[in-house]
Amino acid sequence: MIYLTDGVRQRRYDVFKETNGDFYHLAQMTKEPQKALNLTADQLAEYKLNMAKYVLYGRVDGVERADKVIGRTVLFIDIDDEGNYPDTSKRLNDLLEAYSVLHVIYPTISNNIKEGARLRAGVALDRSVTAEEYLKLWSVLLTSVGLHGDDTAVNKSFKQLQGLYVKTSQNAENEPIIYSDGHALPVDEFVKIYDASSKKYQMKRRVIHTDDEDESYLPxxxxxxxxxxxxxxxxxxxxxxxxxxxxxxxxxxxxxxxxxxxxxxxxxxxxxxxxxxxxxxxxxxxxxxxxxxxxxxx
Structure with missing residues (x-):
């Protein structure tokens, strides 16, 4: 099932079923995105809160944002402030293409407003997964490609919504990638990879500094x-x-x-x-x- 909201403040999901599958919906929404052109950074921040489409693919026990998420059918990887979009998206795409896994990669609404790569990848899964399985898949892929990702959905909130692709004047130079000639990620195989070397795939937290100033002398x-x-x-x-x-x-x-x-x-x-x-x-x-x-x- 597909659970959508307009902006992040909406408390109730708009729910529907795509007969061609959840990933097909994601691919179509990436191919034909919302457009928010000629807006300032402040206007885009407001657009993000109230108008941008957010999604959760899987199954929720109810239709309210507060309801429990039972499983997810698309794995999302968010990359913030690491490298640049062309290089980082290529690294992710090369990895997923090597596995012939269905996926999309697109710049987020913050791309070219905030520094560094701001992108999101959506990966089709061959079955619905639990929070524990989602963590394992996410960890194997991020470790394999050597990137740090936003771990909110795997560490803080399994019910986190992900923003769909919004084309802006700022991110328009970075084209999305749609890889639809493959198969869904084989969940059981990747869970086994994690379980066989769990220490290798433990999340390594990145220390984030707001600037390079030496603060050691400050109270x-x-x-x-x-x-x-x-x-x-x-x-x-x-x-x-x-x-x-x-x-x-x-x-x-x-x-x-x-x-x-x-x-x-x-x-x-x-x-x-x-x-x-x-x-x-x-x-x-x-x-x-x-x-x-x-x-x-x-």
């Missing part, structure tokens, strides 16, 4: 304040420095509450930053998490 509070302000402006580029999205939000909330002693202000900031994410925590879930986090703030 700790200056470094912390810089990090928190950068996080408020661009949480998706900084959440891995906290070890995950949840950790980022509770650290940010504690930082705001420390100086304001106001739960309303703190909640507003946490909600604002959460909503800037490509896969924000559902409102009801965030409220419950906030109550738990607040108990530790003094």
């Amino acid at each position: 700790r509070w200056v470094i912390t304040n810089r990090l928190m302000l950068n996080t408020i402006m661009d949480p998706e580029s900084n959440f891995q420095r906290f070890g995950g999205w949840d950790n980022m939000l509770t650290a940010l909330g504690g930082w705001v509450f420390k100086d304001t002693k106001n739960f309303v202000t703190t909640a507003d900031v946490v909600e604002y930053v959460n909503n800037k994410g490509s896969d924000p925590i559902e409102e009801s879930e965030l409220i419950n998490k906030f109550k738990t986090w607040a108990k530790g703030w003094h």
Whole structure:
């Protein structure tokens, strides 16, 4: 089944079944993408929140974003800030073509707005997979090609939506790749590859720095304040420095509450930053998490 939303704020999926299969839908949406031309970076950020198509291929136990994802039929690999689009997309394409695996690769809406390669690959799977299996497939492919990927869907949120290809004036120079002359990735074979050498495929976290400035001479509070302000402006580029999205939000909330002693202000900031994410925590879930986090703030 195919689960779509318009923007990341929509709380209910638009659900339908593609008779030609889930990957066929992804290939068609890549071949005939949405277009958001002649927009500024700020306008594209708003477009991303409210209009860009997001998708999850697989099976969800219900039609609400908060419902449990049972399995996924397309594996997504997100690459941010590593190399450049032509080189990185070629490396991924060469690997997947070598296996004759059906796939698409396309620039994201942030491509040529933020630095480095900003791309997404979608790989057809020969059966629906669980979160544990998804992690194993993702790890084998990323390790094999020697790239670091955004591990949100395999580490934080199996229900993460992925943005479909949106052609913009900024990313138009980087053409998508559609490889439709092959077969779906054989899940069981790749799970066996992981299980045979699991230590080899353990995720290696990348340390992300916001700049090259030597901060060793600065007081700790200056470094912390810089990090928190950068996080408020661009949480998706900084959440891995906290070890995950949840950790980022509770650290940010504690930082705001420390100086304001106001739960309303703190909640507003946490909600604002959460909503800037490509896969924000559902409102009801965030409220419950906030109550738990607040108990530790003094």
